[in-house]
Amino acid sequence: MLLGSAAAWVLNSKAFAASSCDDHIVRIAAIIAPDTMNPFATWAAPWPTFFTYDTLVGVDAQRHDDRKGFAKSWSVADDKLTWTFKIWPGMKWSDGQPATARDAAFTYTYLRGSIGTPNELNIGFNNTDGLDNVVSITALDDETLQIVTKNPTRWPIDNYTLIGPEHVWKDVSYADARSTFRNDPPLIGTGPMIVAEFQQGQFVRLTPNQYFRTGQPVTAGMIIHIFGTADPIAQGLKSGSLDYGVNLTVAQWAELTKDPDIVIGESRIEQRNFLAFNTLSGDGAGSTKALQDPAFRDAIGYAIDQKAIVERALRGHGDPGIGLVMPVAADYYSDLSDIKRHFDLAEAERRLDAAGYRDTNGDGVREDKEGHSFRLELITGTFGNVFEMPIAVMQLVAGWLGKLGIPVSVTQLDPGALTARTAAPADGGVGWDLLVAGTWLTRSPHDLLAPGSSKQIGGTNRSYWRNDKFDALLSEVDVTVELKRSQELVDQAARLIYIEAPYIMLCYPFALEAHRKDCFEGWGDAVSMSSYFPLDRLKPVPAP
Incomplete structure (x- = not known):
């Protein structure tokens, strides 16, 4: 995206102009290009959708015990083929409906059922990759999901499929899921922040999930500003209109090291x-x-x-x-x-x-x-x-x-x-x-x-x-x-x-990233920021 009228509009919008210290809304920015909130139709929207939807397990939950996804625990039988997942008891979707093992089973079965059809769901973040090695996916009860594979594989815990609510997706055809269904906000998920508004090429606004399983986030929400270059990200950090920015260039990162209100980070990444x-x-x-x-x-x-x-x-x-x-x-x-x-x-x-x-x-x-x-x-x-x-x-x-x-x-x-x-x-x-x-x-x-x-x-x-x-x-x-x-x-x-x-x-x-330290505390470095961590647990800096 070339900087021009769109960038100027965002920089002068109320979302940017307000102070995060006053309204407790976290303002972050990145070079991303989400075109839809439908994870079956795009690869371009993992960051916004990751705040709203959980993976079943995912690599982050395996590395950090405090970052579990849709499943609270999991195990594999001695045959190395039968995986059992215990879903959080009493978990709810952001619309208040129960979130159960049946939703997880539906999500995987929905994908698996498209294999070999003219509209196979193989073009988006949620795709059929790995499901050809699955024998069965069964919700044994509301809190127990069982996945049986043909051969030993870590796919049941390593896959990044975003678990969606059956009551939203059950009537969406495969043809629509891979193309025209936009999944317009407000989304319905189990993550800590729910996508409430999406303006393509401008911003994504998220609100706290009151039903989040470990408690509603204490911030008032989050705005992800979308840019095509890093220039406005660095400018926003320096001016105080942004709290966190990624995708910084080397020159910008070096310049930000001179600002006493900004903490910079550098890490090897993937x-x-x-x-x-x-x-x-x-x-x-x-x-x-x-x-x-x-x-x-x-x-x-x-x-x-x-x-x-x-x-x-x-x-x-x-x-x-x-x-x-x-x-x-x-x-x-x-x-x-x-x-x-x-x-x-x-x-x-x-x-x-x-x-x-x-x-x-x-x-x-x-x-x-x-x-x-x-x-x-x-x-x-x-x-x-x-x-x-x-x-x-x-x-x-x-x-x-x-x-x-x-x-x-x-x-x-x-x-x-x-x-x-x-x-x-x-x-x-x-x-x-x-x-x-x-x-x-x-x-x-x-x-x-x-x-x-x-x-x-x-x-x-x-x-x-x-x-x-x-x-x-x-x-x-x-x-x-x-x-x-x-x-x-x-x-x-x-x-x-x-x-x-x-x-x-x-x-x-x-990874060259930076955050301001005047409005929020609890930041992690870029490597620890898989999925939605630590943005789910930021806290406003106490007033002096």
Whole structure:
């Protein structure tokens, strides 16, 4: 989103102008692009919807005993196939109706029933991924949910499906759920904050859930301001019109360290910034077939200096990119030292020559195998819920490719346009050549490998790459519980996609965030802020 009239309207709105210290409404901001509050139809709205809906368990509840989701406890039988979940007794939806195991069973059964139909629910945050390994989903009573799987898997506790109320969704067809049903506010959920108003491209307003199972939050609500760049976020923090901001740039973060009323934070996170190649042929393909050639992509990999990206673009606030697995995922990380490319423009040129991509007419521009001079379009921007990338990254990448005789033009897109442009061709994706962007998923083995999954093309898989062997490895990962075997499979898959090079990992940026300390207390750092923590338990700073 380019800053203009919309940003000016928000900055001057009553929501921004009021003081959080006076009305006790938490004002936060991020670079996100929610287009609907329907989790079955979009990937772009996890942060607003995570405050309203609970996951059954999720990774956060496994790491922190005080952050349970829809289930209060869970266990797996000796057969490693039968999972039992105890739902919070007496829990209610925000409209006062009982929230039970039957709602959880409905949510999963609703998804599972769409598998194989023309309107399979496979395009949104709530999707069918993993449900093909499920034998049965049963509400044994109001407080007991049982999930039986075909093979041992951690999916029953690791999945991030948002549990919805049966009385809202039971009459929504699959066709509507994946497209036209917007799930307009006020939403009905079991989370601490309920989405009460949504103005696309501007803000999301949330109110405290009076029925929240651990007690109604003590703040008066929350407003999430939506931006396409980090500039107004930094400005809002400095002026006091924002209480918390994420997606800060290095320069903004450094400037905010000088303000005594602001606390800054820096942490390793799961974000991966990458250069993706459009590997499609046919509809949606890029401008040259070279993008489909692993030898071409491999050669480009030698022209990317990841250390320079961290030093010059991130000013040291990140780790150099290598493979799919980021350093924070310590159980699965490998530096791939035996196959790792190194920055060497001469080697990149040699490999391009050997692969048949030469400058045959001496004009300084290489030609592809069809005899066409390279003129590549690099699109870039920020997908929702990731940290903004400095423009210097694109300048460096375009500069290195230019030195190889491959001219690159850069097109900057706002989050909504970027999502639309990189959608699957069947969903309106438009041909592009290169993409520089970021993705932020969990450190679960499935999510580590998701950018290579053929099932995620047009979603997490931004390169459109397909590989049967990779898909088979991912399928085995999904039914593997034993850590050592899971590590072996992830390593094999990570090596395969590194060699095929549909992506060149640029860097793993650190999270740069900040909050003011004058209105609220109880803040956590970025790493501890999975789902809605700690915003569910903030307290107003006592009056002096």
